Amino acid sequence: MTTTYFRRYCMQVDLRNGWTPRSLSPLPPGFELWPWKESLREAHARAKYESFREEMDANIFSCLGNEEGCRRLMRDISFRDGFLPEATWLLVHHSAERKTGVPCGTIQAIRTGPRVASIQNVGVSPAFRGRGLGSWLVNHSLQGMHRSQFEFGQLEVTASNLGAIRLYERLGFHRLKVVHKSTDVRSFPSPL
Numbered sequence: 001m002t003t004t005y006f007r008r009y010c011m012q013v014d015l016r017n018g019w020t021p022r023s024l025s026p027l028p029p030g031f032e033l034w035p036w037k038e039s040l041r042e043a044h045a046r047a048k049y050e051s052f053r054e055e056m057d058a059n060i061f062s063c064l065g066n067e068e069g070c071r072r073l074m075r076d077i078s079f080r081d082g083f084l085p086e087a088t089w090l091l092v093h094h095s096a097e098r099k100t101g102v103p104c105g106t107i108q109a110i111r112t113g114p115r116v117a118s119i120q121n122v123g124v125s126p127a128f129r130g131r132g133l134g135s136w137l138v139n140h141s142l143q144g145m146h147r148s149q150f151e152f153g154q155l156e157v158t159a160s161n162l163g164a165i166r167l168y169e170r171l172g173f174h175r176l177k178v179v180h181k182s183t184d185v186r187s188f189p190s191p192l
Contacts, residue, residue, distance in 0.1 A: 004182070005182050006056075006159075007160075007178060008156045009165065009179075010175075011173040012153065012154045012174060013142065013171065013173045014172075015145060021146075022171055024139060027136055028132075030093055031104075034089065034090045044090055044108070047104055047123065048073065048074065048106050048123055049066070049070040050103075052065070052070075056161070083110050084110055086144035087119075087148070088107065089107050090103055091103070091105030091124065091137060104133075105123060105128065105134070107123075107138065109141050109144070115151040116150060116151070116153075116154055117148070117153055122134060135167060139171060155168065156179065
């Protein structure tokens with residue numbers, strides 16, 4: 001086992017001075033965004049696990065690579081002082097084959113300063129990516145922060161996650177600083 005350092009960007013969006021949510025294409029048919037309710041904690045954990053289990057972030061934050069770790073993380077976030085239910089959303093997909101919706105995306109946020117709220121995790125299950133769903137999640141989270149009168153929204157993203165960085169930049173984020181996270185890594189999933 002070796003210690004590996006991952007470069008991550010802290011990104012920020014200014015929610016002051018006339019900030020408005022980005023215009024997005026309509027949410028694709030069969031998808032719904034559900035606001036936070038405690039009864040949805042398990043569904044958030046399931047969506048988080050499906051979104052991150054095969055991603056590099058599961059190597060940096062080991063809790064993202066297993067179901068119990070995602071359950072524990074959702075409990076920790078939702079019980080944390082400063083948790084922002086108004087900036088926490090669950091993405092659900094309904095299909096003709098299933099009677100109940102399938103959780104396929106999640107976002108959570110917490111207060112990290114008197115004027116700053118931070119997105120903790122945003123994830124969309126691999127089968128549902130490429131449809132603009134991440135934009136919907138981030139946009140709704142930022143709206144909740146704005147309504148709660150936060151002046152800045154922040155998040156961290158692994159520097160090699162170029163798709164996520166482009167998404168955040170399209171939604172108004174800019175790079176604030178570089179941070180390094182260390183972790184003991186045994187192996188990485190194959191890129192193919």
